[in-house]
Amino acid sequence: xxADSSSTPSTFSSDSKFSSTSRKAASVLSHHPERITSxxxxxxxxxxxxxxxxxxxxxxxxxxxxxxxxxxxSDVAVATAELSRVSGIGPAKARQxxxxxxxxxxxxxxxxxxxxxxxxxGLRYVTEFESRIPRQExxxxxxxxxxxxxxxxGRYRATVCGSYRRGAESSGDVDLLITHPDYTSDxxxxxxxxxxDxxxxxxxxxxxxxxxxxxxxxxxxxxxxxAVVDHLSQDGFVTDTLSQGDSKFMGVCRLPGAxxxxxxxxxxxxxxxxxxxxxxxxxxxxxEFNRQMRAHALEQGFTLNxxxxxxxxxxxxxxxxVPVGSEREVFEYLQYPYRPPExxxx
DNA sequence: TCGACGGAGGAGGGAG
DNA sequence: CTCCCTCCTC
DNA sequence: GTCGA
Numbered sequence: 001x002x003a004d005s006s007s008t009p010s011t012f013s014s015d016s017k018f019s020s021t022s023r024k025a026a027s028v029l030s031h032h033p034e035r036i037t038s039x040x041x042x043x044x045x046x047x048x049x050x051x052x053x054x055x056x057x058x059x060x061x062x063x064x065x066x067x068x069x070x071x072x073x074s075d076v077a078v079a080t081a082e083l084s085r086v087s088g089i090g091p092a093k094a095r096q097x098x099x100x101x102x103x104x105x106x107x108x109x110x111x112x113x114x115x116x117x118x119x120x121x122g123l124r125y126v127t128e129f130e131s132r133i134p135r136q137e138x139x140x141x142x143x144x145x146x147x148x149x150x151x152x153x154g155r156y157r158a159t160v161c162g163s164y165r166r167g168a169e170s171s172g173d174v175d176l177l178i179t180h181p182d183y184t185s186d187x188x189x190x191x192x193x194x195x196x197d198x199x200x201x202x203x204x205x206x207x208x209x210x211x212x213x214x215x216x217x218x219x220x221x222x223x224x225x226x227a228v229v230d231h232l233s234q235d236g237f238v239t240d241t242l243s244q245g246d247s248k249f250m251g252v253c254r255l256p257g258a259x260x261x262x263x264x265x266x267x268x269x270x271x272x273x274x275x276x277x278x279x280x281x282x283x284x285x286x287x288e289f290n291r292q293m294r295a296h297a298l299e300q301g302f303t304l305n306x307x308x309x310x311x312x313x314x315x316x317x318x319x320x321x322v323p324v325g326s327e328r329e330v331f332e333y334l335q336y337p338y339r340p341p342e343x344x345x346x
Numbered sequence: 347t348c349g350a351c352g353g354a355g356g357a358g359g360g361a362g
Numbered sequence: 363c364t365c366c367c368t369c370c371t372c
Numbered sequence: 373g374t375c376g377a
Binding site: 017020021088116117118242243244245246247248250269 | 350351354355356357358
């Protein structure tokens with residue numbers, strides 16, 4: 001769903017604080033209206049400290065950065081970046097591979113035994129996952145998914161969030177939120193796996209414990225999400241699963257039809273019914289819009305997150321969540337002028 | 347000078 | 363088996 | 373790396 005730089009709460013593509021810090025600095029600089037002519041001048045901006053100011057001075061002086069030259073020349077950094085293109089491979093796995101003599105995707109393809117399931121799929125689809133989803137195709141995916149979900153059980157509610165919902169002309173993936181009246185946060189269903197049949201114990205159960213027995217020993221959430229995923233797999237739309245638990249599916253999909261040749265990343269989250277609108281609000285973003293809205297909520301004496309809107313007591317302790325019947329109601333509670341998703345691209 | 351920086355679901359593997 | 367840790371994703 | 377306590 002990462003459209004440009006700001007989508008949902010997730011402008012953290014690569015690693016650690018360095019990434020987040022320098023990203024903020026870069027953002028501040030790029031949005032600065034005037035031309036920066038000295039490190040001292042840049043130093044005044046939020047997120048620019050001594051070190052970055054020094055680097056600005058060095059670049060202004062010499063036209064390049066020694067540190068950057070060094071990184072570009074480092075083959076380990078290059079190999080890490082290359083291997084990290086694969087979904088499921090992060091810094092640790094990349095280092096492990098490099099230590100094992102694998103530095104390119106080509107070399108990686110020759111060593112499939114080094115990869116787990118997620119990484120194997122990530123490698124298979126690496127190029128496809130790097131291509132963006134045109135809005136027209138995302139809309140077709142939305143139609144297909146909403147139709148199939150409604151056909152499975154009309155009580156589901158589903159919304160495609162992320163930059164697509166904000167009207168973006170292209171998206172990085174499709175992020176679907178679903179809910180169902182049978183699944184609420186107050187539930188007796190707090191994730192813990194219960195024994196299916198209390199009476200039966202011992203070796204008799206071993207067969208039932210088969211890994212693929214979805215739907216037998218499952219929480220309410222697991223059944224509700226699993227049923228959707230199964231239904232979407234039935235017609236071949238969902239092609240692969242990267243991971244799947246009781247509340248979150250991460251996988252791969254492709255629409256039927258000759259014009260759709262590229263596999264796309266699809267995430268499905270099952271959200272408690274009473275938290276649905278706050279979750280849709282949160283996962284629609286943008287990051288910056290969420291920050292501003294949360295700040296406004298605090299000024300009004302509320303705390304807002306993906307789980308709900310709660311009043312803050314005088315001591316600063318959050319109270320019970322305010323019942324919310326729509327996204328718009330969240331705005332109204334906060335006396336925040338309503339903005340449709342297309343106007344949340346901050 | 348020092349801790350926080352968003353944080354949770356899921357895979358996988360080790361300890362008990 | 364459960365618990366807990368690291369890694370990864372978003 | 374940067375910010376604020």
